[in-house]
Amino acid sequence: MTPPKEQYVVVLDPGHGGYNPGNGMYNMGAIGLNGIYESEVVLDISLKVADILRSNGVTVQLTRTREKDKSNPYDLEDRLRLAENFKPNFLLSIHANSFTSSTANGVETYWRTSQSKWFATTVHNAYLKQVQLRDRGVKQDTTLFILKGQSYPSAMIEVGFITNPEDYALLSTPEGRTKAAQGIAKGILQFMGIDVKPLDH
């Protein structure tokens, strides 16, 4: 059953950021240029996506809303359980890429189970159109734990390489992150069939 659009629940999962009680450390994800943390980049973008979706009448839940918060989920099982407790109609996990060579760049989006392919494609294309980074494609990955759910579309977007100067330029500034968030939000709203208010002003 499809609920009225105002009742859609979008769960955003800003990657990493969990506290590991085992070693007393936070999982900051990849480390990019100038020591930037993936966890910090994707949290900021996710919070901006949440704002845009909410201003379009969509209910949004996040698996975490802060950096260095001990209540942030660490185990992926805990994270998925938390996400599914929100009864998502859609789930998007937001990550940033890294590589040993700074030449690797661009955007890739993953889906796991078949009900998610078009959702992943829609978000990917809207994001790329907005940010104009290199297109690395939309790919299936049947090992991504957070995308296990089969009763709702889900995807993981890798918003760019924080180890690449061009991608970093977008992902490290407030303006760039706003632009990134607008692209992601547009994709989600388009997929839900919601008329997208102009976001660029």
Ligand SMILES: [Zn+2]
């Ligand atoms: Zn990641």
